[in-house]
Amino acid sequence: MKGTEAFKEIIPLLKGEPVVHANGYICRESFQQQDREANFYMIGSMGLASSIGLGVALCQPDKKVIVFDGDGNVLMSMGTLAMIAATAPKNMVHIVFDNQVYESTGSQKSLSGTIPLEEVAKSSGYPMAFRVTKKEEIKPAFKKLMDGKGPGFLLIKVEPDFDPKTGRVTHTPEEIKTRFMNSMGAG
Numbered sequence: 001m002k003g004t005e006a007f008k009e010i011i012p013l014l015k016g017e018p019v020v021h022a023n024g025y026i027c028r029e030s031f032q033q034q035d036r037e038a039n040f041y042m043i044g045s046m047g048l049a050s051s052i053g054l055g056v057a058l059c060q061p062d063k064k065v066i067v068f069d070g071d072g073n074v075l076m077s078m079g080t081l082a083m084i085a086a087t088a089p090k091n092m093v094h095i096v097f098d099n100q101v102y103e104s105t106g107s108q109k110s111l112s113g114t115i116p117l118e119e120v121a122k123s124s125g126y127p128m129a130f131r132v133t134k135k136e137e138i139k140p141a142f143k144k145l146m147d148g149k150g151p152g153f154l155l156i157k158v159e160p161d162f163d164p165k166t167g168r169v170t171h172t173p174e175e176i177k178t179r180f181m182n183s184m185g186a187g
Helices: 003-013 025-033 049-059 071-076 079-087 117-124 135-147 173-183
Strands: 019-021 039-041 065-070 092-098 128-132 152-157
Touching: 003 025, 003 092, 003 135, 019 025, 019 049, 025 039, 025 065, 039 173, 049 065, 049 071, 049 079, 049 092, 065 071, 071 092, 071 117, 079 117, 092 117, 092 135, 117 128, 117 152, 128 135, 135 152
Parallel strands: 019 039, 019 065, 065 092, 092 152, 128 152
Antiparallel strands: none
């Protein structure tokens, strides 16, 4: 499945949940498909979406908090998986779009072709960790994680196909922060 197809499956499942997006094509694709005030887009800062998502989940324990991450981002900050598992926010859902490359910088191969990241999450202590490879598997896996106690981890295997013409996020970092905080009633 193509990355854009995976986004078309998962974005309609979102309600008002805060979603922290990894940098690169992940935030760009989500922004193009459905910009929401509850979206926090990373502009740079590779590898930190899961750390920020963890902070939001701990500060907003009554809200489900979702992280849209990439395999390269997770590999860059692998220790965050252990930190998330150790703090065990029951309201956090960590979704990783795994295309096995660093696509935004030229499609250099990542290690996720040989390192099953959902197994790393599971062995770190995530109570639920799943891998999906087909579009029709996304919705039931997402629902299971949203209905369960987290932290939950969903690895979505995708082909490297994000269109380099996909526009960038047009909000400034300050606008992103203000919109995001306002969406949670914290502004």
